[in-house]
Amino acid sequence: MTIAEGDVPVRGGRPRDPACDAAILRAALDVFAEAGYAGVSIEGVAARAGVGKATIYRRYANKAQLMADAVRCGVYVDDHLPDTGNLRADLMAMMQPLVDRMRSEDGKLLTAFAIERFRDAELAEEFDRAVIGHKRDHLRHLVRAAIQRGDLPADADVDLIAEAAPAYIWHHALYGLPIADNLLERILDLVLP
Amino acid sequence: MTIAEGDVPVRGGRPRDPACDAAILRAALDVFAEAGYAGVSIEGVAARAGVGKATIYRRYANKAQLMADAVRCGVYVDDHLPDTGNLRADLMAMMQPLVDRMRSEDGKLLTAFAIERFRDAELAEEFDRAVIGHKRDHLRHLVRAAIQRGDLPADADVDLIAEAAPAYIWHHALYGLPIADNLLERILDLVLP
Amino acid sequence: MTIAEGDVPVRGGRPRDPACDAAILRAALDVFAEAGYAGVSIEGVAARAGVGKATIYRRYANKAQLMADAVRCGVYVDDHLPDTGNLRADLMAMMQPLVDRMRSEDGKLLTAFAIERFRDAELAEEFDRAVIGHKRDHLRHLVRAAIQRGDLPADADVDLIAEAAPAYIWHHALYGLPIADNLLERILDLVLP
Amino acid sequence: MTIAEGDVPVRGGRPRDPACDAAILRAALDVFAEAGYAGVSIEGVAARAGVGKATIYRRYANKAQLMADAVRCGVYVDDHLPDTGNLRADLMAMMQPLVDRMRSEDGKLLTAFAIERFRDAELAEEFDRAVIGHKRDHLRHLVRAAIQRGDLPADADVDLIAEAAPAYIWHHALYGLPIADNLLERILDLVLP
DNA sequence: ACATAAGCGAGACGGTACGTCTCGTCTTCTG
């Protein structure tokens, strides 16, 4: 499940070359890391990947979709959506990988991409659809389930609790505040009873 | 301090037409509001401003500089730093104006400016020094004072409480989440006891 | 052999569209005839031809090359280089078409182009390389062969005899002297024994 | 009669600075010599002359007029019309000065002037009336006189013989062919018996 | 003597065109 549109195993004909998939994503991330989003061009990615332009356009409708998928596959891949019945543990499991990645070398890449995401409505939409959306939904689901269980009061603010970790983490990243190892724990200490 | 390069009034030659300065910035902001950053083109701005392209390039080296200045000029900031001894009231007084503007037409502009701030280290530094910095400091000061007064427990997480409102507000703005009228109250309900 | 650079059919890739070749040359000549060389702009030609600018620049490096080829293909095409062993007949066969064209409506166009050729070193070079050069060479070759055969004395002035027709014809055209039907015959009567 | 519009010493105001006239023409000719007609720009000439653009536009409406005047001022003509009864000697005496100047530094200038002459009907008429016209007439007169004397056969082609030297010389100049020292002699050898 | 009027260097102004680049689509050929 690497390619956004899922695999379309059309019948007949030569199958898509998985080596191309990889080469394209690899090249896209490399170029982005070197030159920023504005410096990415489909032609450049194609050349670097040793691939024809059509081979990219056969997979992605445009640059935004390509980059959204590249970032997802390259640095965002933990698609684990835990649901153990322990809200705090589930939130930790979901968000700690993001904190870790933000503290690593990938942090800068991720932040740079996020910023581009804000500038380009198309890119934002693609990325939210492909990567962020169902995580956000799951966060809300976890909080609501906790209320149902009685672990949170009935009038708890579902949205704010669910968004707490992303909001604080990105706020730190964007404003260059240090992201401590225990940042996530402190956030949850603050917003969970 | 409107135009990026400062005023270089060199002597000799016809002076720059201030009406052009205004028309360019006005047009840049208009186009931006309609089409987003990616939708801004120098040619479009020039046409809309009724100005030659050279008249823009005489002032700005490229789109990035133009938009940085446009958005900077389109953003004003008020500077009220209340300190009444009531933490919740002070935080409300400080942050509600930001919420209000975010909900107004200016919201897009403010958000755009923030994004540019993230991209441009120089802009970031200048802006933090001139506008953000002492607000952030004051927020921390208010929280610490509340602890001192015993209004907050001694082990309260100063940084997270102080940053709560900005973090949530910008998070909502950047991710396009609706900013409700009572957003600030809900945030304070969550992070203050 | 319409396009200057010869056909470079490299393998792979979509081949150049011959319809574009034609549309471009047609449009270039039309615009030139209407507005003169100075009035020709690549953008105008592209628009008139219903073609992207890049499609022209893919074929010609600049306006000079385009116009050189356009004139060659449009009004200069008789690439017949006769060599029958009869000097006078060969010279007649080579040059009479030019005289005829000079006497026709195309004459003005041709003259206008020649003048531009003189003003623009780049255009001159392009045109000589693509159109004039091998004709000039062939003229010299014919005269030398005639000397070899003994049809001309051994000390005949190869260059002047070879250039006689072009020199007189262009002289008449440029100075607005009437170009008589039998001009070429009179020239050859004068310079051939 | 140096400046196109003649001198209009209207009353009042500061008079035109003759030093500017000179500097402009000087610079125009210099730039022309270095970069050719197409390489001349008013801005370049102004800069080289140390003069504002308006100071040029006050004198000439556009580049064509500037260059026409520049080249006109750079060209002088001598007016010796010999008639000794020796056709060959007279033709030599009339045309050798032109050959000599064509071989000198002035050659480019003369050629440039001729080209401008072809483009500008007004300039052409003026120049033919003032300079070329009676020379052309005199050439014909000399040839006809030679026929009368029996030095040329009765059916000699007056026009072609009379135009031979100008035609060949200008042909060489315009096409960049080398103009040899003995070019004129060779021409006369060819067209005179 | 001093207002009037124009010339002057400098350079901004609204434009046009340049030649380059990338976009996303479309053909053709090769494996």
Place this chain on the structure above:
DNA sequence: CAGAAGACGAGACGTACCGTCTCGCTTATGT
């Protein structure tokens, strides 16, 4: 049929000049 190669129409990029228009100054003349 997938893939590489690359042509295609479209249109923005940043640059260079065009010819016009202020600026603040200088330089003669005509009262």
